Amino acid sequence: MVNTNKNISHHVISWYNANKRLLSFRDTKDPYKIWLSEIMLQQTKVSTVLPYYEKWIIKYPTIKSLYNANLDTLLKLWEGLGYYNRCNNFYKSIKIICDYHNGKIPSDKTTFLSLPGVGDYTASAVLSIAFNKPYPVIDGNVKRVLSRMLGIRRITNYNKKRMVKFLKSIIHNKNPGDFNQGMMEIGSLICKPLNPCCHKCPLNDYCYSFKKGTPENYPLKVKPKPKPHYKVVVAIIWNNKKFYIQKRNYNKMLGGLWEFPGGKIDDAENAEVGLIRKIYKECGVSIIILKKAGYIKHAYSHYKLTLHCYFCKPTNHILKENFKRKWISIKQIKDYSFPKANHKLFQLLESKNWYA
Numbered sequence: 001m002v003n004t005n006k007n008i009s010h011h012v013i014s015w016y017n018a019n020k021r022l023l024s025f026r027d028t029k030d031p032y033k034i035w036l037s038e039i040m041l042q043q044t045k046v047s048t049v050l051p052y053y054e055k056w057i058i059k060y061p062t063i064k065s066l067y068n069a070n071l072d073t074l075l076k077l078w079e080g081l082g083y084y085n086r087c088n089n090f091y092k093s094i095k096i097i098c099d100y101h102n103g104k105i106p107s108d109k110t111t112f113l114s115l116p117g118v119g120d121y122t123a124s125a126v127l128s129i130a131f132n133k134p135y136p137v138i139d140g141n142v143k144r145v146l147s148r149m150l151g152i153r154r155i156t157n158y159n160k161k162r163m164v165k166f167l168k169s170i171i172h173n174k175n176p177g178d179f180n181q182g183m184m185e186i187g188s189l190i191c192k193p194l195n196p197c198c199h200k201c202p203l204n205d206y207c208y209s210f211k212k213g214t215p216e217n218y219p220l221k222v223k224p225k226p227k228p229h230y231k232v233v234v235a236i237i238w239n240n241k242k243f244y245i246q247k248r249n250y251n252k253m254l255g256g257l258w259e260f261p262g263g264k265i266d267d268a269e270n271a272e273v274g275l276i277r278k279i280y281k282e283c284g285v286s287i288i289i290l291k292k293a294g295y296i297k298h299a300y301s302h303y304k305l306t307l308h309c310y311f312c313k314p315t316n317h318i319l320k321e322n323f324k325r326k327w328i329s330i331k332q333i334k335d336y337s338f339p340k341a342n343h344k345l346f347q348l349l350e351s352k353n354w355y356a
Contacts, residue, residue: 004206005170008170008203008206009170009171009172010172011202012182012203013178013179015186015202016179016182016185019189020182020185021189023050024050024053024057025053029129031105032062032066034130035105035130036053038121038122038126039086039117039122040052040053040086042083043083044081044082049081052078052081063094063098063105064098064103066091066094067094067095067098067103071088071091071256072256072337074087074091075088075256075257075337076335076336079338080340084254084256085117085255086117088250088255088256089115089116092116092117093117093118096115105126105130107131107133109133112126112127121137121139124136124137125137128176128180129177130177132175133176134168134172136164136167136168136171137180137183137184138160138164138167139184140187141186141188142163142167142183142184142187143163143187144191144218145187145191146166146167147209148196148207148210148215148218149206149208149209150162150166151218152219153217153218153220154219154220186201186202194216195216196215196216198215227299227302227304228303229304229305230264230304230306231269231305232262232264232265232305233262233274233275233278233308233310234261234263234308234310235260235261235262235275235279235289235309235310235312237261237285237312237313237314238290238311238313239313241329242327242328242329243327243328244261245259245326245327245328245336246259246260246261246324247259247323256337257338257339258337259339260309260345262275262278263278263282264305271310275287275310276289285314285317285319286316287312287315288312288314288315289310290311290312291311292308292310292311293309293349294309294345294348294349294352295309296309296345296348298340298341298344305341307341307345309345309348309349330354333346
């Protein structure tokens with residue numbers, strides 16, 4: 001078994017060195033850059049990440065440069081990549097590292113795991129690639145490879161432990177970073193969910209499902225739960241060709257981004273009545289609805305929404321600006337970071353008449 005394990009790790013690394021994609025974040029041993037890439041790659045395609053990663057590294061090439069950055073500027077740079085808590089937590093972690101660890105990313109796993117937003121996957125990936133620590137990485141691609149190799153159909157907690165145990169037994173102790181990246185790359189390029197290229201796989205001699213001729217039966221496909229749908233109303237409150245925006249709390253989903261005031265209402269509630277109620281409760285002002293600007297549909301990872309937008313004006317006092325409240329012109333949109341749903345609204349309004 002020991003020799004078999006050595007053979008597996010040797011095949012993985014040999015294949016990886018010969019077939020890996022030439023990606024900008026792979027040309028470094030800098031733990032800061034490796035960490036950034038791993039965070040950006042979470043639930044995001046490589047092709048989507050690459051331009052964001054490259055722009056970020058040009059502007060913030062070191063931990064020190066990021067430490068002195070402004071979070072609003074970072075969120076603007078991250079805009080469109082989604083899952084904004086990744087950016088918030090990364091910035092918080094860099095602050096902690098500079099303030100308490102002399103600007104050096106910890107190579108100790110327990111310490112690294114104590115940083116905001118760092119889980120076992122991120123810690124294992126960074127420590128194995130940057131510091132040659134023999135921690136196995138298991139993401140969706142690796143789970144699929146192991147499911148087929150070991151003949152595991154259901155990804156239960158028990159079977160996840162089996163996978164981790166198996167990875168620990170085969171990981172290359174001298175070069176764990178390339179081994180981990182090799183396993184992920186095999187899952188991404190070879191052991192694909194549909195039409196896997198089994199004849200090109202360096203692990204087919206050790207693969208249960210390949211020998212059975214049924215790789216696509218592993219793992220068992222789980223039917224996704226239907227996403228709930230929400231009705232959302234927002235107001236574009238005008239004042240002298242400027243409209244009001246507000247910043248979301250950092251501890252919420254899409255934290256730190258700017259948006260129009262409003263929110264979720266019951267499906268049965270009249271949209272205009274619900275909007276007036278929401279704005280008064282949220283902002284403390286009464287509004288007059290001038291007309292409906294339009295609506296868009298948008299889907300997030302766990303829910304869908306239909307967002308109804310109305311042109312409005314305040315009936316009493318004008319909201320005063322502060323760090324979380326701004327009045328901006330159309331030309332200033334580019335200076336603020338907004339969720340994708342807002343950008344859909346902007347596109348809709350550009351095709352119509354922006355002004356009420």
